[in-house]
Amino acid sequence: MSGLQHNGDHLTGIVNHPEEKQGPNTSNINPEISASKRMLSPEDISLLFFKREVNYSCYLICSVFFCVFGNSFLYGYNIGDVNNPAKIIQMFYHDVLDERAGIQEMDDNSTVVTYGGNSTANMTIPIKRSEMNYLNYEAPDNVEWLWSITVAIFVLFGMIGAFASGAWADYFGRKRGMILITFIMFVAAIFGGIPKVTRSFEVLIVHRALVGLHCGLNVSLASLYLAEISPKKIRGAIGTCHQLFITVGILWSNIMGVSKLFGTKELWEWVFIFNAFPALVCLIGLPFCPESPRYLLIKKNEEEEARDALRKLRGYFDVEDEIDEMKVEARRSQSVESFTLKQLLTTVDLRWPVIIACVLQISQQWSGINAVMSFSSFMYKNAGVELTVVEWVVCLTSLINVVTTLIAVPLMEKAGRRPLLLYPMVCMVVSFIALTIFHNLQYEESLQGSRGIFAVVAIIAMHTYVVGFALGLGPIPFIVVGEIFRQEPRAAAMSLSLTFNWVCNFILNLIFRFMQKAMLGYVYLPFIVILIGAIVFIFFKVPETKNRTFDEIAATITRGRKAKAPFDDLGEEMQKMNS
Known part of the structure; x- marks a missing residue:
């Protein structure tokens, strides 16, 4: 017995x-x-x-905090930092282009719309760009293209970072890999602080490329580290901290960019310089945290080091049950060399896990979330929201995103992954359908008296969409991808799936502003189709992973x-x- x-x-x-x-x-x-x-x-x-x-040991709490603040937070911050100050920076681009062309400041036409009774009077008043309220500025096509490149290059280099992240994580380790990439962010912060001094928008584009490279690496490293240091009972909750700090980063960047703080012609560069602070906190704190025990034992074959790290993370001495489970995994992986991309794609047993991982990441991006977070100021304006309140509605959107993600943390271990993916995605579809209907009603001349009501409905619909995303499609793909692979292919699989994530993000950020102009109120229809397809796929193919090894x-x-x-x-x- x-x-x-x-x-x-x-x-x-x-x-x-x-x-x-x-x-x-x-x-x-x-x-x-x-x-x-x-x-x-x-x-x-x-x-x-x-x-x-x-x-909940001190080492576990500190490891999670330094990981997500120095990585997840920065990813979210750089999704949203170009949102509120967008028009001010576009005006800077316009000024630099005129200076290089030897053109004196020209009179731009600003359209002032006044309402009197039931009639609308449109007056076009010539005004110098330097004297113009940035809310009334409309960028010409060449500036729009440069701005789209500035936003999208973050994603392009993020894709490069994501593709390299698997090899980086396995070579340097999860913890040391995160420490090393902080230096990329320090260089990025310098480039973000000198555009006005150098009278160059190119240095801001370089800044966006560098932070993209950092974020492409950090998303994979943070997801791997959190999955591998977490006790199984709270693995989902700790994994959700990754998405939570992404949403906190988006909120903080939106607050930094409002016109009452740093979203001004004089101070907008500080929005980008701020990137150095979380990176510095990570550089100071993370060296005192343990490395991933699974990485140490399974990848490095350092059993005693893995045992010591696990004891620190768990806060008790007897960790042999987890060590034994890792030994089983290590034994199974002994005959398998480090996974290459070719092996990942040609191993029969990994075919469906790879498909699931990639479909979840594609669905996350092409659900439209980063279009909402990077271009929500333009979206709210198009939906009829008053220009003077747009920046505050953007902050409200980010705040709701944070609060809902906080709610998702305990729900993750109670409701499971599948329900939190499926039901909120249905909410997202309904929200975009409502947004499409009421956005199009804005263009009906006979309903102009109801524009204020339509704008309120559009705000509500956008926020219910964000709630649905924050509960499910936001945090869960990162968690599930970390859970459906064994140790040996996990880093390569995370790298591949995040490459799909970044490619889809890049395409969307590059073309979305032009989609808006071409499709107007029907711009949400492609996202509706993608969400419905994702719901069907998840229902039939994605298993529940809660409380399972x-x-x-x-x-x-x-x-x-x-x-x-x-x-x-x-x-x-x-x-x-x-x-």
Whole structure:
């Protein structure tokens, strides 16, 4: 007979196998750890994983904070930092182009619209650009193209960073990889602070390219690190912290860019200089945090270092249950070399996990979220919102995004991944349908008296869309991609899926402003079609991953939904290791 005894915050094994021989693979296990002195049955392993209480150690909390503040936060910040000050920076671009062409400041035509009774009077008043209220500025096509490139190059270099992130994570490690990329952000902050001094918009484009490279690397590194240091019971909640800090970064960038703070002709460069601060915090704090134990044991074969890191993260001494589970994974991966892209795409067992990972990332971007976050000021203006309140509505959108993501953290472990993907995505579809209807009603001359009502409905619809995204399609793709692969292909798979994420983001950011001008109120229809297709795919193909080991999830996808019961494979492997 063997049993388990609950002892404080963890479980210890009671050994009643005096006749059993010690297996050859257990000689290097700490003899003080009772759980490793006997052969573990599948039932015992199940108890170890599911009944162990979660201990929120200081190392775990600090590791999560420094990871998400120095990486996830910066990703979100650089999605939103070009939003509120967009027109001011476009005016700077226009000025620089005129200076280079030797053109004196020209009189731009500003259209002032006044309302009197039931009639509308349009007056075109010549006014110098330097004296113009930036809210009334309309950029010419050449400036629009330059601005679209400025926004989209962030995504292009993010794609490059994402593609290299798998090799970077495996070569330098998760923690050291995040530390090294902080220096990219310091250089980026310098370029972001000198456009007016150099009278060059090109340096701002270089800034956007560098922060894109950093964010492409940091999204993958942060997702891997969080997935691999998290206790299984709260893996979803900790993974959601990644998306939470992305939303906090978007909110903070929108606040920094309002006209009452740094969104002015004199101070807008400080919006970009700020990038250095979170990077500095990460550089100072992260070296004191443990490396990913799974990386240390499975990738580097450093068992003692992995055990020490795990003890710091868990806050208790007996971590042999997790060490044993990692050993099983390491044993399975011993015959497999580091995964290349070709291996990832040609391994039959990984075909569906790769498809699921890529479809989730494509759906996340082509649901339209970054068009909303990067161009929401233009979208609200087109939807009839008053120009003077647009920047505050943009901040409200970001605030709702943060609050909803906070709600999603506890929901992640209660409701599961699949429900939080499917139901909020239906809400997103309904929101875009409502936005399409009421946006088009803005153009009906007979309904001009109701424009204010239509604008309010458009704001509500946009915010319900953001709520739906923040609950599901925002955080869950990053979590699921980290969960559906075993250790050996995980970094390569994360890299590939995030490359799809960035490619889709780049395409959308480059063309969205021109989609708006061409499609007007029907600009949301492509997103509706993509969301409906994603809902169907997720319903039929994406498994639930809550409270399951990495091996079990991978086995479920490979074999179909009727996979072996939890821990069957793990128990079999442990018996082999201890026999």
